[in-house]
Amino acid sequence: MPDPLLRLVDLSKRFGDVAALDHISLDIAGGEFLTVLGASGSGKTTTLRLIAGFEPPTTGQILMDGADIAPLPPYRRDVNTVFQQYALFPHLTVRDNVGYGLRMRRVARPEIAQRVKDALALVQLGDLGARKPRQLSGGQQQRVALARALVNRPRLLLLDEPLGALDLKLRRAMQLELKHLQTRVGITFVYVTHDQEEALTMSDRIALMRNGRIEQLGTPDEIYHRPQTRYVADFIGDTNLLKGKVLASAGREATLQLGGAVVRAPLGVGGALAAGADAWLSVRPERLSVGPRTGTGTAAAGNEAGVGAGRNALEGVVADLVFVGAGTKVFVALADGTRVMVHRPADDPLAPGAPVTVVWPVEAGVLLRD
Amino acid sequence: MLRVGALVPIAWATVLLFVPYALLLVQSFWRLDNGVLTPGFTLDNYRRLVGTSLYPRTILYSAETALWVTGAALILAYPLAYLLAFKVRRHRDLLYLAVIIPLWVSYVVRAYAWKIILGQQGILNGLLLSLGLIHEPLSVLLYSRWAVVVALTHIYTPFALMPIFAVLEAIPPSLREASQDLYADRWRTFLHVTLPLSLPGVLAGGTFAFVLSMGDFLAPQLLGGNDSALMVSNLVWSLFGVAYNWPLGAAVAVVMLGLTLALLALTGALERGGRSR
Numbered sequence: 001m002p003d004p005l006l007r008l009v010d011l012s013k014r015f016g017d018v019a020a021l022d023h024i025s026l027d028i029a030g031g032e033f034l035t036v037l038g039a040s041g042s043g044k045t046t047t048l049r050l051i052a053g054f055e056p057p058t059t060g061q062i063l064m065d066g067a068d069i070a071p072l073p074p075y076r077r078d079v080n081t082v083f084q085q086y087a088l089f090p091h092l093t094v095r096d097n098v099g100y101g102l103r104m105r106r107v108a109r110p111e112i113a114q115r116v117k118d119a120l121a122l123v124q125l126g127d128l129g130a131r132k133p134r135q136l137s138g139g140q141q142q143r144v145a146l147a148r149a150l151v152n153r154p155r156l157l158l159l160d161e162p163l164g165a166l167d168l169k170l171r172r173a174m175q176l177e178l179k180h181l182q183t184r185v186g187i188t189f190v191y192v193t194h195d196q197e198e199a200l201t202m203s204d205r206i207a208l209m210r211n212g213r214i215e216q217l218g219t220p221d222e223i224y225h226r227p228q229t230r231y232v233a234d235f236i237g238d239t240n241l242l243k244g245k246v247l248a249s250a251g252r253e254a255t256l257q258l259g260g261a262v263v264r265a266p267l268g269v270g271g272a273l274a275a276g277a278d279a280w281l282s283v284r285p286e287r288l289s290v291g292p293r294t295g296t297g298t299a300a301a302g303n304e305a306g307v308g309a310g311r312n313a314l315e316g317v318v319a320d321l322v323f324v325g326a327g328t329k330v331f332v333a334l335a336d337g338t339r340v341m342v343h344r345p346a347d348d349p350l351a352p353g354a355p356v357t358v359v360w361p362v363e364a365g366v367l368l369r370d
Numbered sequence: 371m372l373r374v375g376a377l378v379p380i381a382w383a384t385v386l387l388f389v390p391y392a393l394l395l396v397q398s399f400w401r402l403d404n405g406v407l408t409p410g411f412t413l414d415n416y417r418r419l420v421g422t423s424l425y426p427r428t429i430l431y432s433a434e435t436a437l438w439v440t441g442a443a444l445i446l447a448y449p450l451a452y453l454l455a456f457k458v459r460r461h462r463d464l465l466y467l468a469v470i471i472p473l474w475v476s477y478v479v480r481a482y483a484w485k486i487i488l489g490q491q492g493i494l495n496g497l498l499l500s501l502g503l504i505h506e507p508l509s510v511l512l513y514s515r516w517a518v519v520v521a522l523t524h525i526y527t528p529f530a531l532m533p534i535f536a537v538l539e540a541i542p543p544s545l546r547e548a549s550q551d552l553y554a555d556r557w558r559t560f561l562h563v564t565l566p567l568s569l570p571g572v573l574a575g576g577t578f579a580f581v582l583s584m585g586d587f588l589a590p591q592l593l594g595g596n597d598s599a600l601m602v603s604n605l606v607w608s609l610f611g612v613a614y615n616w617p618l619g620a621a622v623a624v625v626m627l628g629l630t631l632a633l634l635a636l637t638g639a640l641e642r643g644g645r646s647r
Contacts, residue, residue, distance in 0.1 A: 054547050074550040081551045087544035091566045100562075101552035152552070 005030040005188050006051070006156060011060035012212075013046050020046040022212035023059070028156075033182050033189045035199040038209035039235075044192045047209070048158050051190065052081050064155065075104070080149035082159040086141045088133035094120070094144050095129035101152040119151035122181070139170050146178075150185060159191045163198065175201050196236045200224060208232055224284075228268065230368045233282040240288070240340050241368075242281045249273045254367060256281065260335035263312040265365035273369070280368040285343040287364035290318075290330050293355040313359045316340065318350050332358050391627070398620035407616055415621035425605075425622060429629070432602040435515060435522075436584035440530075442523040443579040444572060447531035451571075452564075455538035466535070473528050481592045484521040488512040488593070513595025521593050522583040529582060530575035537571030538564070570641045577637045581630055602626055 004027035013021040021043045028034050038044040049055045051062060053074035062070045069077050080101070088097050098119055102112045120126050123143035133141055142162060149157055162178075163171045179202045182189050193199055199206050200220045208215045208223060216223060216232045227233035230241060244258030249272040255264050256279060265281050273279055293315060319339060320331035323346065330342040330350060340358055350356065399411045419425045454466055472480065487493045488511040495507040511517060541564060549559040587603035594601065602622065609619030 052547075052551060054550075073555070074547070075553045075555050079551075081548070083544050083548060085542070085544060087542065087548040089545060089548070089563060100549070100554075104549075104553040104558060104562075148552070 003030075004028055005032075005064065006190075007061075007063040007066075008047075008051075009061040009063060011047075011050060011062065012058045013043075013050060013055060014058045019212050021050070021057075024209075024212070024214050025060075026207060026214065026217070028188060028190065030155075030188055031186050033179065033191065033202060033204045035191045035193060035203035035206045036209060037193060037196060037199040037206050037235075039194060042209040043212040044194075044209050045160060046212075048081070048160050048190065048192050051156070052079055052158055053077050078155045080152050080154040080157055082145045082149050082157065082162045084160045084162070084164060086133075086145040086162075086165075088141055088144055088148070090133055092132075093129065094125065094131050094133065094136070097133065097144055098129075098148045098151050100148065105152075115151050116147075119147040122150065122185075123147045138165055139174070142166065142174065146181075150181075150187070154187065156188045156190065159189060161193055162191075164193075164195075171198075178202065200236070208235060225366075226268070227282060227366060227368070230280050230282070233280075233366065233368060238285050238341065238343075239282045240285060242283070242338060242340070244279055244281055246273045246275055246277045246279050248275055253362070254279070256367075259314045259316075259338050259340075261312075261314050263314070263365070264362045265312075265367040266363055268367050273367070277369075282366040282368055283360050283364055285329070285341045288340065288342040288358055288360045290332060290342045290344060290350070290356050290358050292350075293357050311359050311361050312365070313357050314340065315355070315357050318352050318354045318356055321350065321352060330356075332356055394620045394627075395624055397617055398624045400617040400620075402615055402617055405614065415618045416625075418618060419621050419625060428600055428602050428605050429626070431600045432584050435519060435601065436580045438519045439522040439526060439583040440576050440580040442519065443527045443530040444534075444576055446523065446527050447534055447575060448568075448572065451531050451534040451538055454535055469528055469531055472524075477525065477588060478592075480525055481521055481589045484517065484524070484589075484593055485512065488517050488520070512593060515594065515600075517593040517595075518590050518601070521589045522586055525586075525589065526579045526582050529578040533574035533578070534568060534571040537568045537574075541567050573637050573641055577634065581633065585626065585630070 006028040008024060008026040008028075010023050010025055011021060012019060012023045024043075024047070036044040036047055046055065050057050050070075053069070053072060053076075057070055060070070061068045064078070069079075089100065092100070095116055099112045099116045102115060107115075116129070117126070120129055123146055125140060125143050125147065128136065128140065133144065136144065142165075145162065159178075163174050166174060175198055178189075191199075191202065200223075203220055205217065205219055206223050207217045210231055216228050218226070223232060224236055227236065233239050234241060242258055244256035244263070247255045247257055247262065249255075249267065252267055253264055254267055254273055255262055258281060263281065267273070314332075314334055316332040316334040318330060319333040320329075322329040322331070326345075327343055328346045330344055332340045332342060334340060342358060397407075398415055399413070400407060400409050401412050401414060402408070450469065454462060454469070458465055485492070489495070490507045490509055490512070492511070494511060495504075498504045499507065545563055545567070546559055549563045550556075554562060585603055586601070587607060590601040590604050591607075594604075606619050606622050606626070609615050609622065613619075
């Protein structure tokens with residue numbers, strides 16, 4: 001990455017005996033939309049608070065354009081924050097809230113008036129400047145919080161679950177709006193959320209955190225299709241995590257014993273696997289297809305046909321069918337009792353108890369170490 | 371329909387509050403006939419109250435004293451409440467308790483304590499003498515208006531502190547963080563966020579200190595010396611107890627009650643105004 005805007009170097013934060021952040025390093029490019037994703041307690045909010053300056057790091061550096069800003073108080077950092085509950089000043093009007101940062105920086109009054117007006121127009125709140133925050137809806141308050149930060153034209157904008165308090169429909173609309181806004185103003189966004197769907201929708205890159213560390217860093221596509229750990233595969237989207245035993249590992253592929261059959265899978269970033277080791281195969285439900293078992297072929301025969309065609313096949317019986325509107329979730333019980341979820345369009349119905357074959361292309365599988 | 375549960379507090383307030391005040395109001399229209407309390411209806415007491423400069427002057431003097439106490443109590447209470455709300459982490463409850471505990475000590479004991487401190491043979495004089503700052507004990511420390519102000523400030527500061535602390539503690543930490551995030555240092559954050567948001571507490575605490583010290587009776591009696599006669603409660607006391615002029619005393623008391631209620635209504639309206647703005 002050429003000259004990152006922000007570099008986190010070996011950053012940690014301990015609260016007593018608890019390591020909220022455990023020696024993370026991360027480069028953020030100018031203009032990037034980076035999402036810090038994680039469950040609660042994973043360290044994502046701590047990361048944000050360290051960058052904003054609300055907490056001092058225990059170790060490490062926060063380099064902005066190469067200079068360490070870690071010793072600076074929040075009011076000396078070219079960074080602004082959109083807070084989780086917005087943190088609008090209740091005693092000030094919307095206009096005064098938005099102009100607060102400019103007033104504190106002693107910008108000339110006419111310029112403040114103009115920039116506040118532009119910022120409110122940007123978030124489509126042009127005519128609400130005279131209101132008090134409590135007279136606004138949650139969505140409007142969220143926009144004020146955004147305008148209050150953006151009006152300062154910071155190098156870096158930190159957003160702490162800014163859509164968390166909105167209802168689902170408004171949240172979806174705001175996700176797209178935020179993404180468009182970010183592209184338009186060209187400000188680097190560091191966006192904290194626990195919502196994996198939000199992360200996939202909006203981000204240029206995602207840093208998925210777990211226990212104070214970055215579990216995986218990558219584009220939404222990489223994180224979704226090439227998870228490096230079982231945790232990542234499980235956290236992002238729906239997936240089938242199937243446990244198997246490695247039979248052989250050669251070239252870029254491994255074969256494993258799984259669900260009463262032999263399947264093939266491409267080797268992941270970890271490289272070759274020892275024969276006899278336990279491994280997990282992750283296959284997204286939408287990459288699987290399911291159909292009635294054909295002929296009277298045994299599992300082994302069916303499997304051989306599948307392998308020959310660059311596809312894997314497992315046999316089972318339909319255990320459950322769940323209608324989800326756009327399609328049907330089919331739960332198939334394999335011979336060893338493992339359940340596999342398949343997303344399929346709601347076409348020809350399958351009856352529970354029907355013998356079926358589950359098939360997927362070899363390259364759709366992701367092999368993960370135990 | 372009133373439920374039985376509501377009747378108890380209503381009865382309580384009627385017997386212990388409204389009836390005495392009503393009697394006071396009724397008596398303020400009575401007159402004194404050759405030293406004999408005579409029921410009737412006359413506005414003479416109120417005419418005398420307004421017409422004699424002693425009474426308005428006393429009320430003003432009391433109000434002025436109460437203002438000094440209010441100012442001093444707020445100046446002491448605000449920083450302490452601020453420290454308790456934001457700076458103290460460990461033992462915070464204990465420290466808050468330490469502020470409140472004096473309220474449980476008998477009022478008379480606290481007033482007398484100041485006699486011991488400020489008296490001619492008192493601790494303060496002893497200290498000043500031993501430091502060589504003075505050569506003979508000062509007599510002006512005790513039995514003056516300032517002794518009363520000092521003692522009342524001591525007694526009523528916790529009342530000023532409690533509402534300020536409550537308001538400060540209720541300010542979400544994220545607001546002060548947001549202010550710092552928007553380039554305001556600690557001082558400007560205090561000036562533009564913390565202070566404006568704590569004003570309702572200051573108003574409530576100041577009202578407590580003012581109303582309580584304006585109506586105070588014992589501290590001026592014990593520590594005020596000749597100045598004490600100029601506090602309105604002591605005037606009421608002497609009208610009832612010494613001059614035996616109950617109607618006039620009642621009239622002064624009614625006027626004081628009216629002024630106090632007006633003040634409470636005013637500060638109440640200010641607080642509501644501050645909230646809804």
